[in-house]
Amino acid sequence: MNKVGIVGVGNMGESVLKALLQKGVQKDSLCFVEAKKDRALHIAKTYGVKDVKKVSELAKRSDLIVVAVKPQDARKILPDTASSMDGSKVLISIMAGVTMANILALAGKPVKVVRMMPNIAVKVGQGVIGVAAGADVSVEDVAKIKTLFSSAGLTVDVGEELMDAVTSLGASSPAFFLLFLEAMIDAGVKIGIPRDKAKAISLQVIKGTVAMLEEENVHPALMREMITSPGGTTISGLAALEDKAFRGSVIEAIEKAAQRAKELSL
Ligand SMILES: NC(=O)c1ccc[n+]([C@@H]2O[C@H](COP(=O)([O-])OP(=O)(O)OC[C@H]3O[C@@H](n4cnc5c(N)ncnc54)[C@H](OP(=O)(O)O)[C@@H]3O)[C@@H](O)[C@H]2O)c1
Numbered sequence: 001m002n003k004v005g006i007v008g009v010g011n012m013g014e015s016v017l018k019a020l021l022q023k024g025v026q027k028d029s030l031c032f033v034e035a036k037k038d039r040a041l042h043i044a045k046t047y048g049v050k051d052v053k054k055v056s057e058l059a060k061r062s063d064l065i066v067v068a069v070k071p072q073d074a075r076k077i078l079p080d081t082a083s084s085m086d087g088s089k090v091l092i093s094i095m096a097g098v099t100m101a102n103i104l105a106l107a108g109k110p111v112k113v114v115r116m117m118p119n120i121a122v123k124v125g126q127g128v129i130g131v132a133a134g135a136d137v138s139v140e141d142v143a144k145i146k147t148l149f150s151s152a153g154l155t156v157d158v159g160e161e162l163m164d165a166v167t168s169l170g171a172s173s174p175a176f177f178l179l180f181l182e183a184m185i186d187a188g189v190k191i192g193i194p195r196d197k198a199k200a201i202s203l204q205v206i207k208g209t210v211a212m213l214e215e216e217n218v219h220p221a222l223m224r225e226m227i228t229s230p231g232g233t234t235i236s237g238l239a240a241l242e243d244k245a246f247r248g249s250v251i252e253a254i255e256k257a258a259q260r261a262k263e264l265s266l
Pocket of ligand 1 (some may be wrong): 117
């Protein structure tokens with residue numbers, strides 16, 4: 001499982017390519033196809049990886065085929081990809097919402113499939129990637145694939161039935177969190193802190209909170225209690241958030257995004 005081909009090197013395909021190179025996969029074990037000529041030239045020049053032009057050629061040369069085109073391009077890619085695959089090769093789809101059943105239907109023959117649902121932070125090696133493997137992919141192959149992708153972020157095994165939930169909690173929720181962050185910065189400005197300083201403080205609050213949760217292995221609720229003294233400032237702010245149903249709103253947002261992921265899945 002040393003040779004990897006990537007179909008579509010847009011945002012996500014490039015992030016996967018970078019992660020594989022970081023993990024020590026050799027340049028000559030990697031190849032890609034890309035529809036946009038300029039993009040293909042740029043990727044080949046930047047990373048020194050071969051552009052093989054044809055999907056069928058890529059599938060022949062690779063043990064692992066990563067499909068990173070938009071979901072609507074799946075029907076163009078999958079039949080050609082599958083035609084050059086044998087039982088030793090594994091197709092990894094990072095296409096949001098394209099189910100294993102549809103991948104197999106479009107492939108037109110039985111192929112080994114692993115679905116991965118990454119979020120945007122794979123760009124900086126701090127992503128979350130939900131992983132759902134088909135029943136015919138061996139435990140060893142799944143472990144190797146997860147190791148290969150580990151430079152992109154945390155891989156989490158989930159059954160395929162949870163892929164829409166991972167799409168919401170892992171891939172959409174950075175946007176919810178960013179809305180909270182923006183609100184924090186605006187709040188800082190409202191109470192008189194210059195915007196650049198409000199941004200610096202807010203970002204450091206988040207980084208420090210996450211670092212402490214991880215280093216001290218403490219539950220979020222316990223850490224919150226540590227800074228919530230009787231009659232103090234924090235409880236006043238928390239009460240205002242509870243009054244506006246903050247938790248319920250967050251839960252509803254994540255539930256709604258998961259429902260939408262289900263509606264959009266092909
Ligand atoms: N972006 C995210 O945060 C995110 C998160 C999770 C999952 N995903 C999934 O990742 C996949 C890629 O997303 P993306 O944002 O990286 O999209 P993208 O930037 O549009 O990249 C896809 C690339 O594949 C190329 N392509 C299309 N058809 C092709 C073909 N037949 N042969 C070779 N190359 C082809 C596209 O070229 P053209 O534009 O010319 O078609 C484009 O350059 C999507 O399925 C998406 O659902 C994305």
